Amino acid sequence: MANKESVRAKKQIEIAKRRRNVLSLYRAKVTQQEIADNVGVTLRTVAKDLAVMRKEWLAEAVKDYGVRQAEELAKLDEIEAQAWLEWRRSQNRTKTRTTRKPVVDDDGNQTGMEVTETVTEELLPDSSQLDRIQRAGEGRCRILGLYAPEKMDIGFDMATALERINKRYAEYNKQNSTGIDPAFDNGDGK
Numbered sequence: 464m465a466n467k468e469s470v471r472a473k474k475q476i477e478i479a480k481r482r483r484n485v486l487s488l489y490r491a492k493v494t495q496q497e498i499a500d501n502v503g504v505t506l507r508t509v510a511k512d513l514a515v516m517r518k519e520w521l522a523e524a525v526k527d528y529g530v531r532q533a534e535e536l537a538k539l540d541e542i543e544a545q546a547w548l549e550w551r552r553s554q555n556r557t558k559t560r561t562t563r564k565p566v567v568d569d570d571g572n573q574t575g576m577e578v579t580e581t582v583t584e585e586l587l588p589d590s591s592q593l594d595r596i597q598r599a600g601e602g603r604c605r606i607l608g609l610y611a612p613e614k615m616d617i618g619f620d621m622a623t624a625l626e627r628i629n630k631r632y633a634e635y636n637k638q639n640s641t642g643i644d645p646a647f648d649n650g651d652g653k
């Protein structure tokens with residue numbers, strides 16, 4: 464009995480790993496046939512995996528907004544922590560260049576190589592990690608709603624709008640006294 468459960472658990476773990484792989488390829492815009500070939504399963508299995516994952520995505524979409532926010536913030540925290548780690552590592556990078564020349568005996572035969580110079584240079588830190596850190600911070604601010612709303616110019620002039628409203632109102636009043644609808648008035652008074 465315990466052995467069957469162990470086999471079932473191992474199979475579920477394998478399926479979960481496969482689905483993560485399928486999802487990763489799917490998000491990379493790989494076709495389902497290419498996913499099947501890459502993962503080593505049938506096209507039908509890939510389609511079923513994607514259907515199961517879509518169902519899970521729908522369930523995720525229904526989650527409480529606050530919980531979803533917390534999950535996204537946790538992801539950004541992880542990305543930012545990894546970027547800081549990579550940034551610190553990149554600050555201690557060096558490159559060593561060694562120059563060698565052949566060692567030749569009295570007969571002109573090469574017997575080995577002799578180190579003539581070793582130069583160690585410090586490499587510049589990986590500034591792309593700082594970009595990742597900044598993007599994580601911006602993402603966090605967007606999720607928390609810390610940015611002020613953006614102002615958009617829609618080409619709307621209040622004075623012009625009021626003038627048009629007053630003109631339409633005057634036309635409406637004229638129509639009510641003459642019986643002519645201003646929308647259909649061709650200017651001849653009929």
